[in-house]
Amino acid sequence: MNRDSSHQNTIDDHATSSNGDALAERLSIAVQLMNDSIDIDPDVLSGVPVVRGTRISVARVLAEIADNSNLSAIADNLEIDFQSLKNIIEGLSIRLDRPFAE
């Protein structure tokens, strides 16, 4: 198919712009989810990221998931808010869903 090179550029630019907007929106959602669910405070667990309002590190929760525990069981066992854990996982998922190397 013969395509005008300037048209091609326009289509590509449009596509890139749309993807860029979508990516920016998703990253914004991810940041919001994680900000709502994670605290980083130098005076709480010496600044290690924790599940909001708790002294339980996010790393611990992720390690428990890696150890084959399901999210609701972890929330119940550690007595932390299930929705916060879901938000953290969702936020991480969005943050990692992009190229980190080209």
Next chain:
Amino acid sequence: MIHVQFDECFSSKRVKALCDAEGKVSVSTFPHRLRNKSLKDSEVVGRFFPSHSALITTDHRLPIKQAEHIPHEHPGIIVVRNNGPHTQRERDIIEVLSNFKRRVPQWERLTWSNSIVELYQDRVEIYSIRDGNPTRSVVARFDDSDFLIAFTGALNAHLTRER
């Protein structure tokens, strides 16, 4: 029977249930009234000391960074450490505690006062606060022939604090 206060980072229903089933340790779990309060490290020491329960935590930085808030005399701090290749999980905590209890059969009769005891998979390290800083007294490896003597000797040496 030993009395312990769980820090929130250590606390879990499963570990509490295991302690209860064992019947050798009296557990105070992290109070519900303090949950979702973003309790600061300095407040952990302030809230739980002075009580008669040793504080058990996985936060190894706590005794170092909050040394100034630890009273001259206190019921003890037990830190369950992790020197494995991955992030500490509940099963690692249980394994470290189980291993320690196997090596120290009289564990529930020990007095931990004024000691900061770090439990690892292969050893214990015992500290006390001197001049405002945690100072290591002993590294006792489970494989050492004099392990029990070194460990209990260090605990006993901290029972009476000089001012």
